[in-house]
Amino acid sequence: MSHVTGTVQPASLKIGPDFGPSTSPNTWTVNFAYTPAPTGTKLVMLHFTGASFPANNRLEVDLGYAGGEMDVFTSVDGTDFWTRPVNVYAVGATVTIRYITNGAATGGVQIDQYGRGERHTKDPANADAKFNSLSNSDPFLGDPTYPEPDYATFWFCNDPPNWENAACIAPAGDTRNVVAPSVGMILHADFSNQLGFFLSTCSVTLVSPDTIITAGHCMQDPIEDVKSASVIFNYATNCNGTRQGGYSGRFFKVKEVIRQRFADGSANDYCLLRLKVPPAGLGITPRPMRIDLPAVSEQVFGIHHPNGAVKKLSIPHPGFAMVTSQGVNGIGVSLDVSGGSSGSGLFDTAGRITGVLSTGVACGLRYFPTYTIQQDIATPPAITRDVMLVFDRSGSMSLPGTSGLTKIEEARAAASLFVQLVRAGTGNRVGLVSFSTTASSPVDFPLASVTAGSKNTLIGPSPFTGGIMGGLAPGGSTTIGGGLNAAYGQLPPGGPNSSFRNVLLFTDGLQNTPPMVDPANTSPTDIRIDAIGYGTPASLDGAMLTALATIHRGQYVLADTNLKLQKFFALAFGNIFEAGLVMDPEFVLPEGQTTAAPIPFSVCEEETITIIVGWDTRDAGLLIELTTPLGASVTIGSPGTQSSASRTWTFLRVPLPHAGERDGTWKVTVFRAGGIGEFAAPLPEVRYFINVVVSGGATLRRMPDTAKYYTGDVINPLVGLQYLQGGLPPNAKVKVTVSRPDASVGNLLSQEKLGPPVVINADTIPPRQATLMAIEARTGKPVVGYAQQTYDLFDDVVNTNSPEPAGLFGNPLKDLLTMEGNYTFHFQATYGDTCTAARELLWSLHVDPGIDPSLTTITSSVSGGTGTITLVPKDKYGNNLGPGRGDGLSITGAPGTIVTGPVRDNGDGSYTAPVNWNPSSGNGPGVVIGQPSRPPVVVHDPNVPGRDRCRKWKVLFWLMVLVALVLFLLWLLK
Incomplete structure (x- = not known):
């Protein structure tokens, strides 16, 4: 979670008939004495393990809540569970625990650890002084006047923060007062490598009678975190910070995770949790989730528990904050928050929650929208995919590739690998549209379920070089937009796999025929596009392909060799259909050698491994042998496996466990048959790759980033x-x-x-x-x-x-x-505890070059106010923008200068603009240079100063000074 508010302490206590005699008939009572925290104990929460409740036996734990409310556990709670936080101010130095038998004379439980609420400093991993803090999460309010924490200021736009105690809101009917009771604080036991186990908090909002919403990152391990999680809604003081009369803090146990999304390659950051609600209900009115996005400049406010403190309102009433930006991935706003505010709601003036606090920096917070959340929860996770292959067959595909074959031959082989890798009969669907001057019409292969028959139609029988794919021939110009539009027509919303619609675009060149791709156009927003470019910067529009894939939640990869082309089609299969890639190294099998050295890789929790080998020499005939952790051999044809091979690739798929083996170190060996006959030709050198694609386990995904990057920019590859x-x-x-x-x-x-x-x-x-x-x-x-x-x-x-x-x-x-x-x-990622797994992406x-005004050179030739300006755009490192880049520039006049006609590309890195210049403007001749998604820069000719309209007055001033000085000297001489 977002703020540390306590520690987890070890304990050793056993209770029940399995561990000793009763203290009264059918009852085993223990007063558990916790170790007080050095700075004072705020609460404790007990963890029980090894629980046994035969028949109707039960466990009771006194919580110190009003009315004698207690936690009661039975066999339905399993063998491992946490209590709600205990009010130590009410129970004192010990917590009373009772194991009660009812129908069986055996059973018992053990306490192995307990959470202890206490004041805590910042996480030591955050060295910046802006994270310095000292918590005071005291939900049972032991002090008559609540001492505020020392807040981490990292997210402050104002210092002191521009918030107020939520109890200060007036009048009672104010929307903010209506919202405040539905805002709560969630507490659970968490873990980090730096701190080990600890207690931590986030903020929540009640959105239905038994459901709360918070940020996905607050429940980073939701299945485990929910076991210890509890929520309090009435943690508040009077406006002046004093304890309310009759105050009694009350937590409610979290029952289950409804859905959590975070760090999965999307921008999603939310978690819906169901509470264990008492029969009389919570007595709190839930907040409705807004079904659309708030407008820019719309009034909003936030209520939260920063650093585990009592409720705060940002900004103080009667004011409101304003939305600064909005979109499906985030609502921008400037509010003051701190650790523990994560997951808190952003509310509109109608009291609807519009988003949950996700991330941000000072003066720039991002709330994940409830609009997007509701769309996501309405669509259950799909296990199948729709994929349209969009394939370039323009004239440039007739050029030689890097293997000696033409580009189109190499690309058809790589695409056939992708098709053959998709499992038949699983509900996945694949189609094909090719393009050159126009897109194929009708499409080459309409979207259809992947079956043995549809594969045969698309790529033919072994060696999979025929079918519709094998018949594609190069010729004509390039309409990438036309190909994409045809693919979109095959992927309408509402289909069986409509929540997971994908386009895999392959091209070797640049679009030059309408309809053209506008990479800034996000439509259709719900189709993912992955793009593979084949060639070098000499032949590809990398900027357009980057923007296209990025804005559609996909990935662009550049393949500069046939080997990488096949590898990246295999990688696309792993990213679209499986959990991803374990490794993808490239090797050389030397001339005359039949067997390569074994390559080890780790398996940990995976459900299937697919070994893919591709090579650069047609008909090299490489083969695969797998060795299990215990030394057994797995090859093509081994029971339970699937395999396929073509002239430049082969793969072997092994469901796990295989013959009882799963986790551990596996080895893949690539080999080939030796020459046959006394005068057999020597085996040639072969370059090859090994991809290990897996299903199951963790996924490594790129996080959304739609920024356009220029030289000199800072990039964070999240x-x-x-x-x-x-x-x-x-x-x-x-x-x-x-x-x-x-x-x-x-x-x-x-x-x-x-x-x-x-x-x-x-x-x-x-x-x-x-x-x-x-x-x-x-x-x-x-x-x-x-x-x-x-x-x-x-x-x-x-x-x-x-x-x-x-x-x-x-x-x-x-x-x-x-x-x-x-x-x-x-x-490259590694993870694991008892075993080690790997993922690659x-x-x-x-x-593009980011134009720097201090290094860009400019010269002007102006006579009578008319002439030209010639500039050589350069970036901060002195690199030229170069010729042929006029389509990515806007050149307009700086103050005092008007560009009067089109800008000429001189072909040598310089650009010339016709201008009119007003010398009386006070500025030299100059232009404003704009680039997409980048602030414009202004450059002036430093050798032509503007005429100073104040010059005559300056001359008169100095003449007057000189006259005064002469008169003063004459006076002295008298």
């Missing part, structure tokens, strides 16, 4: 690691290796000068890409090389902006984006 059913894998560690460009394409093209476009099989390649392709053809190597850097990722608030470690991992990288081009992020990102 990922989430979580079990799909909820909960965090133990002992998780994540690192990322970034492949970054080592040269500036803008510099290279500025030196080379822009050449003309070229046409390849009716597919027009624009000048910029055509020039880069010509350079590659001339030099025999890609225009850009890549260097690698590895960074550790962390799960603390400084690196994730999440109020607590909850499955998010990040690291703001400040000096990574120094060159334009393609950056590939390769994440890859995605690519295109970065």
Whole structure:
């Protein structure tokens, strides 16, 4: 949870007939003495284990609540459970526990630990002084006047914070007074590597008679967390902080998790919990969840329990805060909150909850909208998927690939691997639409259930190089938008898999024929798009593919070799249908060698492993052998396995457990048959990859990030690691290796000068890409090389902006984006307790040069107020934007300058604009340069100052000073 408010202490106590004689007939009574906290004990909550309740035996625990209310446990509560918090001010130094027999003379329970509420300093993992705090979560209010905590100020927009005690709200009928009783604080036992087990709090809101809502990150391991969780709604004081007359704090036990979403690759951050409600009910009116998004500038307020303190209202009445931004992934607002405020509600003036506090920084909080939550809970998790393959067959696909075959031959083989990997008869559906000048109409293969027959129609029988896919031929220009629109038509909402609709886009080039893709268009919002680009920066529009995939919750990857192309189609299968990837290394099997060294990998909790091997030489015929942890051999044809093979790939799928084996170290060995005959040709060198794709266990997903990145920007590559059913894998560690460009394409093209476009099989390649392709053809190597850097990722608030470690991992990288081009992020995660598991994730990102006004050069040629301005745009590292980038720029006049016509691209990295300039403006000739999603910059010609309209007055001033000085000297000479 979001704030530490106590510790968990060990204990050893046994009670019941199995452990000794009774203290009275049918009753075993123990007064459990807890160890007082050094700073004073606020509450205790007991953990029982090994419970046995034969017949109708039961356990009673006195809580110190009004009316003698107690916790009663029976066999329906299982063998492991927690009490609600005990009011130590009422029960004193001991808690009375009774084991009562009723129908059986055996049974008993044990106490092995207890939670102890006490004042607590910050989590030591947060070194920043803004996290310094000292809690005082005292829900039973032991002091006549409540001492406020020392609050962590990290989320403060104002210091002191602009909030007030919720008890100060007036009049009684004010909406905020109506809302306040439904706001509560949840308390449970949590765990971190730094602190071990501890008590922690978040804020909640009652949204139905027995249901509360909070943030998903507050219940990071929901199945375990709910066992110890309890909620209090009446934790409040008088306005002046004094204890209310007759106050008696009362907790209600959390019964079950309804649904929790967080760190699963979506922006979702919410948790719905069901309470154990007494027969008379809670006596609290729930708050309705708003079904639409609040408007920007709409009035809102928040009520919360910061640092486990009594209820606070942000901002103080009678004022309201205003919504600063809104969307399906978040409502932006500036309020003061602190640790423990997470999960609290943002309310509108009608008293409806509009969102739960998710994340943010000072003056910029984000609440996850109830609008989105209600859509999500209305759609149960699907176990099947719909996928439309959108396949490029434009003229450039007739060019040679990296294996000696044409690009289209390589791509058809890679796509057939994807199709063959999808299990038949599972409810998944796959379709195909191809495009060149237009999209195929009707589509090549309408969306249909994956069966043996539909696979045969789509990719043919073994070796899966035929069917509809095998008949696709290159020719024509490129309409990526046309292909996508045709795919969308096959994925209407309301179908059997409508909540999991996917597009897998493959292309080797740039769109040049309408309809064009507008990467800023989020429609359709509920279709995920993954994109695979095949080629180099010379042939791909990485910026468009990055934006398209990102805004549609998918991933873009750049494949610069045939081997990576096959690998990334296999990776797409793992990301769409399975839990993901365990490993994906590449190797070389040397000339003449038949067997590679075994490669180990770990299995921990997975349900299926699929070993995929692809190679770069057609008909190399590589084979797979698996070795189990106990040394048994598993090969193609082994009982219970599935397998398939083509000319450039093979895979082996093994459901687990296999012959009783699951967790442990497995090994995969790649081998091939030796040459046959006395004069057999030597076996050639073969490059190959091994992908291990798994189902079950945890998933590693990229967190949503729709930002467009430029050189010089800070990027935080956030990922989430979580079990799909909820909960965090133990002992998780994540690192990322970034492949970054080592040269500036803008510099290279500025030196080379822009050449003309070229046409390849009716597919027009624009000048910029055509020039880069010509350079590659001339030099025999890609225009850009890549260097690698590895960074550790962390799960603390400084690196994730999440109020607590909850499955998010990040690291703001400040000096990574120094060159334009393609950056590939390769994440590697490990986790586990008694066994070790691994997950990997890859995605690519295109970065454009961010124009820097201090390094951009500008010259002007103006006579009589008319002329031209020529500029050479550069980024903060001195890299040229380069020629051919005019479509990504807006150039307008700076104050005193008017751009009078279209800007000319000079082909050498410079751009010339015709202008009118007013010398009397006080500014030199200048322009304003804009780039998408980036503040504009202003540059002036430093060599042409503007005419100073105040110059004559300055001259007169100094003349007067000179005259005064002369008169003064004459006076002295007298």
